[in-house]
Amino acid sequence: MRVKRLAILLSGRGSNFEAIASNIRSGRLDAEIAVVVSNRPDARGLETARELGITAVSLPSKGVSREEYDTLLADEVERHTADLVCLAGFMRLLSPHFVRRFPLRILNIHPSLLPSFPGLDAQHQAVEHGVKVSGCTVHFVDEYLDAGPIVGQAAVPVLDGDDADTLSARILAEEHRIYSEAIRLILGGEWSIEGRRVVAGRSTGLDSA
Numbered sequence: 467m468r469v470k471r472l473a474i475l476l477s478g479r480g481s482n483f484e485a486i487a488s489n490i491r492s493g494r495l496d497a498e499i500a501v502v503v504s505n506r507p508d509a510r511g512l513e514t515a516r517e518l519g520i521t522a523v524s525l526p527s528k529g530v531s532r533e534e535y536d537t538l539l540a541d542e543v544e545r546h547t548a549d550l551v552c553l554a555g556f557m558r559l560l561s562p563h564f565v566r567r568f569p570l571r572i573l574n575i576h577p578s579l580l581p582s583f584p585g586l587d588a589q590h591q592a593v594e595h596g597v598k599v600s601g602c603t604v605h606f607v608d609e610y611l612d613a614g615p616i617v618g619q620a621a622v623p624v625l626d627g628d629d630a631d632t633l634s635a636r637i638l639a640e641e642h643r644i645y646s647e648a649i650r651l652i653l654g655g656e657w658s659i660e661g662r663r664v665v666a667g668r669s670t671g672l673d674s675a
């Protein structure tokens with residue numbers, strides 16, 4: 467069976483991308499990164515990709531309409547024959563047009579226990595709200611913000627002395643772990659969707675597509 471191909475979309479630092487790349491290198495995740503695409507030409511993640519010898523594409527979104535941009539982006543992903551699109555700090559809402567081109571083939575990582583604190587600055591939202599537990603979520607991307615079926619989650623405590631930065635660091639360590647686990651599950655194909663629930667162990671996933 468051929469190795470499954472990932473397209474990683476990012477906008478900044480790219481630490482989740484690095485964690486995925488490192489898990490692939492060490493054999494913990496059986497996949498290859500076909501391309502890293504960023505809407506921000508100055509994204510650190512693009513530079514890291516180049517250093518790692520991974521195809522890195524800068525696709526600036528500035529001044530391009532959403533529909534036009536999402537067509538360009540989807541074409542780029544298809545050009546690299548990606549099996550799965552992984553949003554890793556990609557700070558743009560994808561249009562229904564993009565999402566429909568890759569049904570159940572786009573994952574996102576979000577730094578909260580969804581459905582709590584969707585949107586921007588989730589860690590800040592959690593601290594401000596006063597929750598005692600937060601965490602991160604890997605979910606399928608649908609047409610709505612941070613709303614698709616949940617593939618994996620991890621919880622971390624929110625400590626009394628936390629600010630958004632200290633909480634972010636604790637959550638990020640868990641993000642790096644669960645994103646690769648979620649990708650492994652989805653690429654393995656042994657899962658199905660029942661209602662909103664992603665259920666492991668029944669095969670109607672990627673392999674059957």
Ligand code: GAR
Pocket residue numbers: 476477478479480481482483554555556557575576577585586587588638641
């Ligand atoms: C991560 O914390 C990720 O969960 C978050 O951006 C950060 C990217 O870090 N994503 C979102 O907030 C999406 N709504 P990274 O560039 O180091 O992977």
